[in-house]
Amino acid sequence: MLAFSAGDVAYIALSVFLVLVALGFAWVAWKLGETFGRLSAFIRGAQEEVLPVVSKVGTTVDHVNAQMQKVDQMTDSAVDAVQSADAAVRTLSAAVTAPVRKLSGLAAGISHGFADLKVHRSWGRAKAAAGAAAAEREAELEDELREAEGTEWPTS
DSSP states (O other): OOOOOHHHHHHHHHHHHHHHHHHHHHHHHHHHHHHHHHHHHHHHHHHHHHHHHHHHHHHHHHHHHHHHHHHHHHHHHHHHHHHHHHHHHHHHHHHHHHHHHHHHHHHHHHHHHHHHHHHHOOHHHHHHHHHHHHHHHHHHHHHHHHHHHTSOOOOO
16 A cells, blocks of 8 residues: 655645646736737737827828918018008108198198288288298197007097
């Protein structure tokens, strides 16, 4: 008959334990392999779906940038047009203002001169009154125009 000593039983128990641990490690390794396989498939699928989207987003951003450049050019052109119109209006205003100022002074001078001539019957005094009235009206108009430069035109 077979006789087992305590040391033999311990070796057999240790052997069984190590075989079970090895089987446990093998099972864990197998499940880990399956998990890595699924993870790899998931990453591959995500890569196949995401890369075209990223490419389309890049193309869209390029188109948007091109359109933004066009808008930038349009706003630059609009600013240039407004500046040109402003310069034209200022030039026209300067060209029209001087004759209007002189005509307004002339009208005031004639009016005051004839009124003074009618009242005092003196040509020299009427001429002096006309000159003073014309100078005063031109100065008033200059002040009015200077004040008007700081205000905006009504839009309605």
